[in-house]
Amino acid sequence: RICAELDSLFGTGVLAGLSVLISAGPTREPIDPVRYISNRSSGKMGYALAEAAARAGAKVSLVTGPTALKVPNVQELSRVETAEDMYHCVMSKVSSANIYIGAAAVADYCPETAANRKIKKNRPEMVLTLRKTRDILSAVSGSAERPFTVGFAAETDQLEDYARQKLAAKSLDLVAANWVGRGQGGFENDDNALFVCWNGGHTYLPLASKTALAEQLIRLIAERYHAQNSAQNSR
Amino acid sequence: RICAELDSLFGTGVLAGLSVLISAGPTREPIDPVRYISNRSSGKMGYALAEAAARAGAKVSLVTGPTALKVPNVQELSRVETAEDMYHCVMSKVSSANIYIGAAAVADYCPETAANRKIKKNRPEMVLTLRKTRDILSAVSGSAERPFTVGFAAETDQLEDYARQKLAAKSLDLVAANWVGRGQGGFENDDNALFVCWNGGHTYLPLASKTALAEQLIRLIAERYHAQNSAQNSR
Numbered sequence: 514r515i516c517a518e519l520d521s522l523f524g525t526g527v528l529a530g531l532s533v534l535i536s537a538g539p540t541r542e543p544i545d546p547v548r549y550i551s552n553r554s555s556g557k558m559g560y561a562l563a564e565a566a567a568r569a570g571a572k573v574s575l576v577t578g579p580t581a582l583k584v585p586n587v588q589e590l591s592r593v594e595t596a597e598d599m600y601h602c603v604m605s606k607v608s609s610a611n612i613y614i615g616a617a618a619v620a621d622y623c624p625e626t627a628a629n630r631k632i633k634k635n636r637p638e639m640v641l642t643l644r645k646t647r648d649i650l651s652a653v654s655g656s657a658e659r660p661f662t663v664g665f666a667a668e669t670d671q672l673e674d675y676a677r678q679k680l681a682a683k684s685l686d687l688v689a690a691n692w693v694g695r696g697q698g699g700f701e702n703d704d705n706a707l708f709v710c711w712n713g714g715h716t717y718l719p720l721a722s723k724t725a726l727a728e729q730l731i732r733l734i735a736e737r738y739h740a741q742n743s744a745q746n747s748r
Numbered sequence: 749r750i751c752a753e754l755d756s757l758f759g760t761g762v763l764a765g766l767s768v769l770i771s772a773g774p775t776r777e778p779i780d781p782v783r784y785i786s787n788r789s790s791g792k793m794g795y796a797l798a799e800a801a802a803r804a805g806a807k808v809s810l811v812t813g814p815t816a817l818k819v820p821n822v823q824e825l826s827r828v829e830t831a832e833d834m835y836h837c838v839m840s841k842v843s844s845a846n847i848y849i850g851a852a853a854v855a856d857y858c859p860e861t862a863a864n865r866k867i868k869k870n871r872p873e874m875v876l877t878l879r880k881t882r883d884i885l886s887a888v889s890g891s892a893e894r895p896f897t898v899g900f901a902a903e904t905d906q907l908e909d910y911a912r913q914k915l916a917a918k919s920l921d922l923v924a925a926n927w928v929g930r931g932q933g934g935f936e937n938d939d940n941a942l943f944v945c946w947n948g949g950h951t952y953l954p955l956a957s958k959t960a961l962a963e964q965l966i967r968l969i970a971e972r973y974h975a976q977n978s979a980q981n982s983r
Contacts, residue, residue: 546904546928547853548787550779581816618782621869630904631928634856634880641876645869669781669865693781693866 526570527735533571534610534660535563536603536649538578540596542623544641545632554618556580558665558705561727562616563587569731574610576602578617596620596646607653610660612738615650618667622646654684661738666690676710687711687737689730711737761805762970768806769845769895770798771838771884773813775831777858779876780867787853791815793900793940794851796962798822801849804966809845811837813852831855831881842888845895847973850885853902857881889919896973901925911945922946922972924965946972 537559541549556577563575563585573587576599584590591606593599596619607613622643632639654662664685668675669692676690690708706720707730718729772794776784791812798810798820808822811834819825826841828834831854842848857878867874889897899920903910904927911925925943941955942965953964 544785547902548785548855550783550785552783620783622874625873631902637880638860639857639878641878643874643876645872667782667866 526568527732527739528566528612529570531571531611531738532574532609533566533612533614534574534576534603534606535559535566535614536576536599536617536619537563538580539618540578540599540620540646541594542596542620542646543627544624545628545630547631550620550623550643552618552620554578555702556582557703557723558727559614559616560585561723562614562731564724565727565731566612566614568728569735571612574606576606576617578619596623596649600647600649600652603649604652604656607656607660608658612663612734613653613660614663614734615653616665617649618665619649620646648683650685651683654686661686661734661741663687663689663734667693669693673708673710673715676708680710680712686741687734709733761803762967762974763801763847764805766806766846766973767809767844768801768847768849769809769811769838769841770794770801770849771811771834771852771854772798773815773817774853775813775834775855775881776829777831777855777881778862779859780863780865782866785855785858785878787855789813789853790937791817792938792958793962794849795820796958797849797851797966799959800962800966801847803963804970806847809841811841811852831858831884835882835884835887838884839887839891842891842895843893847898847969848888848895849898849969850888851900852884853900854884855881883918885920886918889921896921896969896976898922898924898969902928904928907943908945908950911943915945915947921976922969944968 538556539551539554541551543549560582563573567573567587574589575587576591576593578593591602593602599619623646625642625644650664662685664679664683666676666679666688672690672692676688680688688710691705703722704720705723705726707718709716718726773791774786774789776786778784795817798808802808802822809824810822811826826837828837834854858881860877860879885899897920899914901911901914901923907925907927911923915923923945926940938957939955940958940961942953944951953961
């Protein structure tokens with residue numbers, strides 16, 4: 514802890530001098546003033562990454578959906594609720610970030626319209642039409658001053674395939690993927706295990722506490738970031 | 749605090765010797781292993797009622813949906829997730845309860861089928877068919893050894909009307925109703941204000957902390973319970 518603070522103080526952390534923008538937690542998509550659609554993200558992984566990035570010397574800006582977690586020790590904290598809110602908040606900050614880590618579990622679909630009044634339950638059935646939300650990761654990786662862009666994937670099957678597909682489809686620099694519902698940690702757990710891939714490589718980070726895993730992932734992200742930047746600078 | 753504990757110890761609390769079953773918090777209705785539908789209940793009012801009922805000398809059994817709250821000081825705590833889980837848990841305990849307080853914000857609708865695998869977001873639109881969940885309050889008030897049954901209502905408009913309708917439609921003994929989204933407390937807030945009605949009467953409990961309000965509501969419930977029971981006994 515003292516070492517980490519000294520590192521950051523004297524600029525020797527692996528992310529010293531860099532700005533890292535992190536999204537965390539779930540989003541909530543209102544059906545009406547009372548009901549909403551959400552997902553099982555606790556925000557723990559994103560918050561652990563924010564703490565680890567700060568310890569590695571980065572200036573961290575955290576954009577978070579609703580969570581029950583203690584506010585982490587970061588430069589800037591923004592609270593948002595919906596995927597649309599998160600999109601606008603992230604995009605307003607992306608041009609000053611060197612690295613973006615999209616650890617939030619952004620709702621993929623939201624109700625087409627949210628009712629202003631509580632919907633009364635007169636009918637035995639209700640049909641909810643959902644539309645796709647904006648794709649924050651693709652917007653970040655496609656932005657003019659594109660940061661090093663890290664995405665997450667949580668899958669119930671074909672983890673490695675989906676992670677590789679996501680890396681390519683969204684032009685990401687790195688994807689960290691975890692299983693859902695296999696006793697391998699992930700959503701709502703304190704532990705997690707990750708498959709991490711990038712262009713030209715991959716690695717497995719075995720089951721560990723989210724704090725320990727966040728440290729390892731931040732080190733890996735710093736490594737890939739510096740490798741890419743020195744390659745670009747020497748071109 | 750000490751007085752309350754002495755009251756309960758010597759059986760002079762207003763609910764001394766009675767068993768109170770309380771449901772609290774939201775329920776979560778899975779769309780797939782990751783996504784769910786829920787609502788904005790924090791569980792605070794139900795937990796405050798559980799604490800207040802225990803202080804009033806009752807044996808309290810709390811059935812709770814997922815919340816981020818500290819476990820309250822009660823006899824028995826059961827954690828559930830879906831409306832269906834809550835229905836079975838409550839119904840298994842109802843015959844031994846003198847009073848049932850349905851403070852949970854049970855989802856009225858759940859997805860007709862929950863997918864076993866994470867739904868991939870290939871389509872720009874998604875149609876979700878929801879069906880009504882079981883009505884726990886009506887099941888409790890219609891059960892053979894019916895306890896004194898208290899319901900809650902949270903409404904964005906016509907609060908008093910809806911509360912009266914709910915009292916009649918579900919054969920309840922008392923309904924406590926609060927506004928949603930009017931700066932009058934309620935969901936996710938520490939404060940709340942209530943309109944309370946029963947057959948032949950009503951009252952308003954003005955904006956106060958949920959702890960203070962829970963004390964007042966428990967006193968009111970005890971009063972109505974004892975009034976009803978002495979009336980029945982003297983018939």
